[in-house]
Amino acid sequence: MNAPNQSGWKPSAPVSHDGAHEGPETVTGNRALMLEEPLIFEIATPDTTGVDLPQPADDISSRLGGLKRDQAIGLPGLSEPETVRHYTRLSRQNYAIDLGLFPLGSCTMKHNPRLNEKVARMPGFADVHPLQPVDTVRGALEVMNELAHWLITLTGMHGVAMSPKAGAHGELCGILCIRAALEARGDARKVVLVPESAHGTNPATAAFAGYEVEDIPATKDGRVDLEALKARLGPDVAGVMITNPNTCGLFERDMKAISDAVHEAGGFVYCDGANFNAIVGKVRPGDLGVDAMHINLHKTFSTPHGGGGPGSGPVVLSEALSPFAPLPYTARTKDGQVHLIEEEGANAFSNEHFGGSMQSFGRMTAFHGQMGMFTRALTYILSHGADGLKQVAEDAVLNANYVLRACEDVLFAPFADSGPCMHEALFGDKNFGGDLTTLDLAKGMIDEGYHPMTMYFPLVVHGAMLIEPTETESKAALDQFIMALRSVASRAKDGDESLKQSPYYAPRRRLDETQAARKPLLSWIDGDTA
Amino acid sequence: MARYFTEEHEWIDIEGDTATVGITDYAQEQLGDIVFVELPEVGSTVDKGKDAAVVESVKAASDVYAPVSGEVTEANDALEDDPALVNTSPEEDGWFFKLTLSDKSELDGLMDEKAYKSFCDGL
C-alpha cells in the first residue's frame, strides 16, 4: 500500500469521561445558556405550518397528468416563533468570526462587513431574474464589469471568467482553458504537475479535467524545487498548478523563473489564488508569468463563508488563455456599453469587437455566476480602495509573522529559518510530549475559546498546524490568542494527558467519527432514538 | 505455508497456488480505526504493484497494491459489516482477498517476517 496516513491525522473513538462539570445534573440537559435543541423531526408535526396560504380546494382543475402526489412527503412543520427559536438555539452552538479570531490557515476567515449584506439585498440586485431582457438589468451587468475591471487590474491579467461558483470550480475553469488552448494548437498533453503541499482540490481538478497528476518536488525550505521541476518539464506536460504564496505560508521566490521554464516547454501556469490575501495590492500575479488564477471572493474579498458556502471563484486569465473563457461573459465595448455575451451571437460579437471568432470551451454553470457574491465583493473592494487593499495584505502578513515569532520557541516551526512567512504561520507536532497530537492541541484551543487552526495540512509537515490570523485582528486580540496558544502548546510539549479529553467546555465533547463512518446515519428515520 | 511481506506493509500467505493478502499490524496501527475496505471483485485480475483494494480510516484512504499478480478467487465479505476486523485481527481474520498466483517468481524479493520487522524498525 502507499504511505499509510501521511498526514498523521488519526482520530480514534473518544475516551469516555466523567466528573468534568461540577454542580448537579439538570433535568433538561441544559446548562443555563447552553441549550440542548432537538431535531425538527422530534418537535414538529405535519399539520403545523409557519406560513399563511389559502387552503387548496379539492375540485381545482389539474393539469398534472396522472402524476398527482398521493403519498405523504414526511416534512415537519413549525410555526414562526418555534422556527426562529429552533434556529437561534442551533446558531448558538456554532463558533463564528463574529465571536472571535478564526485562525484557519488557507481559509482567510476575515470580518464580513454588514454593508455588503445590505447592498446584496437591494431589490435591484436580489430580486432580478437572470434571463430578464438585458435592458432591464444594465446595473447588474455594470456590477459584473466593474468587479471584473478591479480583478484584472489587481492581478495584472488580461481577462476574467466570472461564472465559476467557488474556488475549485474556478480551478476547473482555468485548467479547462489551458486544455482548450493546447487542443486549439493541436497539442494533446497528458500531465499536470502539482506540488505535494497543494490543496486537495488541485489534483482533484486536474484529474476531473482528464489529466494525469504528478508531484512537483519541494526543497527543504518549503518551496518548489526549480531545478527538479525543469528536469521534469517536457512535451507531455500541459502545465503546473502552483499556490503562491504556497500552503507552507511562503512566497515562491522563483515564481517568474518557474513560469518562464514552463512557458519555454510549451506549458501553462495555473496559480491557486486561495492565498491572494497576502499579496493583494503588493504584487500582480500577471507580472510573474501566471496564465490563470482563481480568486476566492469568499476569502480575499470577504463574502461570508456561511458555514461552508456559497463562494465565488472568478478566474483571471492571460492574453493567451482569454479567448477560451467559458460563456457567458460580460464585455465593455468602445461605445461604453456593457454587453452580456451568451451562446447566441458570441461568434458575431467576437468577430466584431475582438477580431476573431469565439473559442470558448463551453459553459460551466447555468446563468451568469454568483451575482450575490459579486455585489458583496465589489462593495468590499470599493470600501478599501487601492490603498486599503494594499494595507490589508500588509496587515495580514504582519499579523502572521507576529504569531510565528511569538510562538516559535514553544511550537516546532519547520520553516522559521526560511525567512518571513506570508499571511499564515506553519507549525508541526515534532516536539509534543507523550502521545499527544495536533488534534489534542486543537481541541485544547477550543476550551480556550478559539476555533482551532487548520490541522494536518499541508501534508508535507507532520501534524501540521496552519495559522492565518488575517488583518481583521487587533494587536490585543492577537496577544490574547498567542497567550492561549503558548499555554496549550506548553501543555502539549509537557505531555499533559488532560488534553486528550479536551474540549471540556464546548456544546459537545469529542465526537465519535469512527462510529459515524462505519455505520453512516445520514438521514433521520422516524422513531429513531439514537 | 509461507508468509511474505512487502515494503508497502502487505502480507501474503502462500498455500500451493493460492495467495491470501492482507495489511500488516504496523499498517493498521498507522491508519487508526478502519471504517471501510473496498475489495476487488471476485474473478477480476490484479497486477503486481497496481491498485487492488482501498482501506479507509476516518481521515485517510490508502490504496493497497497487489503484492503479486493473479486472479481474485475470494474477497473477505466479513469486512463489509465489520471493517474493525482489520484493526483487531489484521494478520488473520482481517485478511482482504485471495488470488490464484499467475507467476510464482514474483515472490522473489519479498521479505520474510524477520526482514519485515527490521524494515519497520528502520522507519
Added chain:
Amino acid sequence: MRYLPLTDTDRAEMLDVIGASTIDDLFVDVPEAARLDGPIEGLPLHASEMAVERHMRRLSKKNLAAADAPFFLGAGAYRHHVPASVDHIIQRGEFLTAYTPYQPEIAQGTLQMLFEFQTQVARLYGCAVANASMYDGSTACWEAVAMAGRVTKKKRVVLSGALHPHYAEVVRTMAKFTEDEIAGAAPALQAQPDNDGLITRIDEQTSCVVVQYPDILGRLPDVAKIADAAHEKGALLIVVNTEPVALGAIKSPGELGADIVVGEGQSIGVGLNFGGPYLGLFAVRDQKHVRQMPGRLCGETTDAEGKRGFVLTLSTREQHIRREKATSNICTNSGLCALAFSVHMTLLGEKGLRALAAENHRLTCLAADRLAKVPGVTVLNDTFFNEFTILVDGDARGIVRELAEDGVLAGVALSRLFPDKEDIARGILVAVTETTSEDDIDALCSALKEKLA
C-alpha cells in the same frame, strides 16, 4: 480604514517583536522588480460606507426588480415569497460567518441544520440520502452524470431533449474533457414530452439517462416508464428537478424509479439573485450508492459523554483526503443557501408546501386558460405544474423585449435558451407562482393582445 484595527503604533511594536524594520522586510521574498510601491494607479482609493452605498444603490436602480412589474420568468429560477424570518436567521453571525464545520464540537448548529436539510431533501425527492448541497442544479447535474459513470463503468450519456439547455451545455462541456459520449437531442415543440423517442436512444452502453421533471417546456414526462427502460439496459436514471415546489403536488422522482435525483433548490428560501448563489440538491434513492456520491455528508454519532451529535462523515470520498481520486473536486458548497432552504421548508412543513404547490398550480391553470383566449396565442402543453409554453404569432424574443419596455416581464423567449433552433422562435416560457396576482395575469393578457393585434 474602518475594517482594519491595527494602529501605526501597533504596527511599529509588532515589527519590533518580529525583528523587522519595515513592512517591506516581510515581503523580501517577492522579487523587487515585481513589488508595487504604492496603490495601483488608475484605481480609486478607499471610500466611506455612505459613499459606497450610494454608488451601489445607483447601480441597483438601473435594474428592473421583479416586484416592480408583472413577472412571469422561470426556466430554472423562480420567484417565490420568502418569509422574513428566513433572511433574519441566515444573517445571524453564528451561521453567516462560520466556516465549514470541520471542528464538530463547536459547529453543532451548522451540522444539525445540515442533517435536517439532508433529511428534508431526501424525503422531498423520495430518496434515501441527500448530500449537504452542491453549487447549483446545473453543476449537480454534471456531478450526477459523472457518478453514474463511476457506478456503471460505462461512458454513454443519454440526455433528454427537454433538459434545460444550460444544464445540457454544462454536461457537454465537461464531457469533452472526460471523454464521455453525449447523446443529446433538440426539444420538439409538442404538447407531450417524447418519452418513447428518449427510450429508443437508450442502449447497453448507456451509463445514464437524464430527464427533467417537469421539463424545460413545463411538461411532465413519464418518469416511471423511462426508469424501467433505463434499468432494463443497466443504465441509471437521473432525474433533474428545477422547481422543488412542484414536488408538493406531483409524485417524487424516487417514487417513480429515479436512481439519482438532482436539482435546483433556489425556489425555497433563496431568491432570484440574478442567477446566483443558488443551491444544488443531490440525492440517491439507494443508500448503497452513497460512497460514490460527490460533496459533503453530515452524519449522526455520539460524543464522549454519550450525547447525540453530528459530524461530517465519509470524507474519504472528498478532495481534501482523496485528492486526484476524489469523487468530485468540490469543496465550498452552498451551505448558507441550504440553511435558507431548510428554514423555509420548516416554516412550510408538509401542510404549507402542499398548499403552496396547490396555489401555484391553481394560478397557473388560470393563467393558461386566460392566455389561451388571447388571439394569436396558443398554449402548447397538455400537462404542466407552474410553468408552460405558449406560441405566439410573431417573433417571441422581440415581443418579450417590447413588453419589458412597457413594464411587463412576460416570460423567457425560448430562443434565448435555444439560440440555434429557428422553429422555436415563436415560443415563450411562462411561469406563474403564488407571487403572481390575477391582475398580473390580466396585464400580461392585455399586453399580448395589444402587441399581437
